[in-house]
Amino acid sequence: MYNSLKENISYLKQLTSSSADFTIRELTLSNNVKCAVFTTEGMSDKQELAISVINPLLSQHYGQEGDELFDYIFNNVLTCGEIAEIKDFDEALKLCMSGFAIFALDGCDKMLSIGVQGFAYRGITEPESELVQRGSREGFTEAVRVNMSLIRRRMKNPALVFETMRVGSESNTEVSLCYLNNKATPSSVSEVKNRLKACDLKVLLGSGYLVPYLEDSGKNEIFTGIGITERPDTLCGKLIEGRIGIIVDGTPSALVLPHLFVENFQSVDDYSNRPYFAAIIRILKYISYFVSILFPALYIAFVTFHPEYFPSVLLKNIQKSIDHTPLPPLLEVLMIDFVYEIMREAGLRLPKVLGHAVSIVGALVIGDCAVSAGIIGAPTLMAVAVAAICSYVIPDLYPQITVLRLSFIVMGGILGVWGIVMLSAVVLIFMCSKSTLGVVFVSPVSPFSKKNMRDVFVRLGWKKLSKYNMNVQNLKGGSAYEE
Amino acid sequence: MKNNRVTISQYWLGMIVCSFYAVIFTDNTASFLTLLLCAAAVAFNLFVERYYSGEMSSMTRVVLIFYFIFVSVLSVVRFNEYMFKSLGYGPYLLITPIMLVFAFFCAVKGLEPVARAGGIVLFFLIAALVYIFVCCFNYTSFTVTAEFSDNFFTLVVLLFPSASYVWFYNNIIPDKNYTKWFYTGLTLGVELWFMCVSAGERGEFPFQRVPEVAKIGVFRGADCMLLELLTVGGLFIFAAVQTALFGNSTRKYSSRIVYLLFVGFISLLCLCFEPLRATLYNNIFAVFVILVFVLTVSFEMLQKSMNKNS
Structure with missing residues (x-):
């Protein structure tokens, strides 16, 4: 100067x-x-x-x-x-x-x-993607400093540390790292900082841009080891388990790493409701996940390769529908799935007032008229519809479910159940080989950790949960785990 | 150390993968093939230990990859034969693709992720086992009913020996923890019970029967049980001998040689009982398996001696 x-x-x-x-x-x-x-x-x-x-x-x-x-x-x-x-x-x-x-x-x-900042920003509102019945209605906003205050309000702990840095050579976007210094390991914190510093983006307009730079492998895999949340209470719950949060200025969400597969089935309501009800909902989510991925593929596989597994009455109905439709079952399912994705995407982009019109078009035109005209079969439509509804139970996994469902449909149509099982094994292995900051993606299910299974398929009561504080860095199979 | 992170499931996978090959190929040389495949499991475990000790022979990996590819082709051919069967080929649809994929990715990604996947698959298998057992248990006569799927029965009887093999291969030596001995005894007891149930269904006592051409799954299951029992029982003997002769380490090279000799002896024993009755199809496979086994062991020994000299 x-x-x-x-x-x-x-x-x-x-x-x-x-x-x-x-x-x-x-x-x-x-x-x-x-x-x-x-x-x-x-x-x-x-x-x-x-x-x-x-x-x-x-x-x-x-x-x-x-x-x-x-x-x-x-x-x-x-x-x-x-x-x-x-x-x-x-x-x-x-x-x-x-x-x-x-x-x-x-x-x-x-x-x-x-410090006389006074820029305009969107007020604190309820997050749209993580709706809950009994939890807080506050969600993150676009201003990073406001988000930091939302976290600090819920975690009045001197161990909570915020570290800010700028990412993006042109945009100089402010990024804030948050963690509890008595829970997160120093090595994982420094690793995250190094990865952010190594980020060679010119412009950082959203937190999603950072995800490939934060992953361990750097490849575009189906599942990601970086979680996203719009809720400060959810982030605080994850910080206490030794995770690291990243808030990006201009994005009303926070990245959380490492992220485990089982976390996609957890929600804030699970911890507010009674444990037995939370357990039912969790198991329902797991079942919905498998149904949304596998149901159309299994339908195609059994119809094409193993019709003997159907009861005779059902088999007659399916046979009738196949006889009266012009396309083979595989193409029929693919076509219905494709049309459904178009409608879903159109519904997202349309103004809300027109949403009803899309629903009517979808239900009447596709659902009713196409079946009556003999273009598609009713059992096929039902299989895809059930899978679609089940996919909404776990919105965090919707992109993965969509890709996997299509892949399984193709495999089921070509190789039958054998192909479905083979693809399942491939997907399972890729999931099992994934880790973030040394934490295995499929833990605590495999490697199995009995203590940490208290909050996976079922949720134990708070009195039992609070007796053992899970730390994600100490999960079996992780680089920080010691026998 | 990296080995500390590899859990017991790695050996579960190794044994189960190779043992389940018997389900596919046990058409008329069940016992022979099961033992040969157990030998392949040993080779597989050697591959595992070598891989994680960082001294894996690259030739071993190449041979095993070809082995898995060959088995894949054979299993697809085999699968086609059963494509239009109406009953009881569940494991062909479920187990074959799983183990083929697992076997392939063992060579590609290493065993640790496959072992984790194996643990998850086992969870589902055990759940299926419980379900099938509950559905098919005859509560009046305390036996498994005839509706019990042949192939899932085979799955059951293969699961427990595999688990026990892995369990005490990893834990029993040199630990004198009586709980583990109890678990192993329980496993063997359950296996014997299944054998008696199976024999009771057919009115035969399995120990007096020389392994014959198996036409139905229950029969096949009994063959597998018999040979698995021999393997597990043999491992008991091996464990005692090893502890007495070689001390506490299970990874000592000399202790593995003892085990290989033991398995080789069992293989020869079975060969004498069923010399050349297998079809040409199965003989090719059997010969190939033996070849793989010999090659992998040879490469490992060669590698070891080269490391010693260098």
Whole structure:
């Protein structure tokens, strides 16, 4: 930085290409020393700026100059709670664009960043994807600092640590790492930090961009070892188990790692409801998962290769429907599945007022008319519909379920049950070979850990659950596990 | 150490994978093939231990990959023969693809992920076992009814010996924990009970019967049981001999040689009983299995001696 205020102003203007939202308020202090305050339009709170910065600066009488005056202003004049000294233009610009006011004094080669952020952001609302019946209605917002406060409010623990960094060479997006330093291992924290630093993205617009950089293998696999949550209470529950959370500015969700497969079947309501009911719902979710993936494929396999397994009455009906439809069962299932995916995608993009129209089109046109016209068979339609409904029980796994369902349908249609079982074994092995930060994806089921199975297929009561605190880093098979 | 993370399920998988081959191919040389496949299981375990000790011979891996591919082709051919059967080929549909995939990925991804997958599959198998047992148990005569699926019965009787084999191969030596001995005794007791039940269904006593051409699954299951019993019983003897002669380590090279000799002896014994009655189809497979077994052991021994000299 320069000693001369004019040169600093000129350089900053040059760096920002005199952007219209980059504002400079030049002031003359009582001892005729010039200073300036730089802000970004819309990012700072103007009222706070006036009360904490402009007014105190102008109402004081000064006898000092240069660095002495700078220190006096730093320590005695500005009334804002967050002030820090900065010595380079890059840092000054980043902070200015984050809502800080930058104070520069003539005759001094350093500046002050003053926390007067006041940008507009969406209020705290209920998360749309993780709806619960009895839990909190607060979800993350796009502002990383607000999200940090939501977590801190629920975890008033000095062990909770936030570490911020910037990712994206062009966007300089603020990313915050959060963990409990008495639960997460230092090696896993430093590994996550290294992976974030090694991220070579130019622009980071969403937390999903970071997922491939955080995975152990770096390949695009079907299942991911990085979880996503929109709920601060869920994140706090995972932090206590030794996981690490990552909050990205501009994304109303947090990444959590390591993420286990069994967590996809857990929800906040499980811990609010009675254990027996939570157990029923969990088992229902597991059954729904298998039905959504395997039901159409098994239907195709049995119809095509093993019709002798059907009871005779059912077999007659299926045979009748196959005889009256033009396409082979495999193509029929693929076609119905394809049309269903189109309708689902259309329903997502349409305004809500038109959602009813899509439902009617789907039910009447496809469901009723296509069957009546003999284009598709009713049993085939039912198989795909049941699978589709079951897939909504576990929304976190919807992408994986969609891909796997299609794969199983193809395998079932070509190789029958033999092919389905073979593909199941392949998928199982890929799941078992996956790990994140050294934690096996399919633990605690395999390697089996009896203590940690308390919250997998069923949920024990809180009195029993609280006796043993699970730490994901200590699961069997993990790199940190010791016999 | 990496070996500490490999759980007991790795050996479960090794033994079960190879033992279940007997389910596919036990058409007329059940006993012979089961023993040969047990020998293959030993080779498989050697491969496992070598892999995790970081001294795996690359030639061993190549041979085993070809072995698994060959078995895959054979099993597909075999499967086609049963494609249109209406009953009792459940394991052909369920077990064959699982173990083929597991075997292939053992060579590709290593045993640890496959062992984890094996543990999950075993969970489902045990659940299926319980279900089938409950459904087919005759509560008046305390026997398994005739409706009990032949092939799932075979699955049952193969499961327990496999589990016991793995269990005390990993845990019993040199531990003098009586709980583990009790578990093994219980396993053997259950197996004997199933054998008696099976014999009672047919009015025969299995120990007096030389393994014959098996036409139905129950018969096949009894053959498998008999030879599995021999293997498990033999392992008891082996465990005692090894502990007495070689001390506490199960990974000592000399102790493995003893085990190999034991299995080889059993194989020869069965060969004498069923010299050349198998079809050419099964003979090719049997010869290939023996070849694989010999090759893998030879490569391992060669590797060991090379390491010693270097």
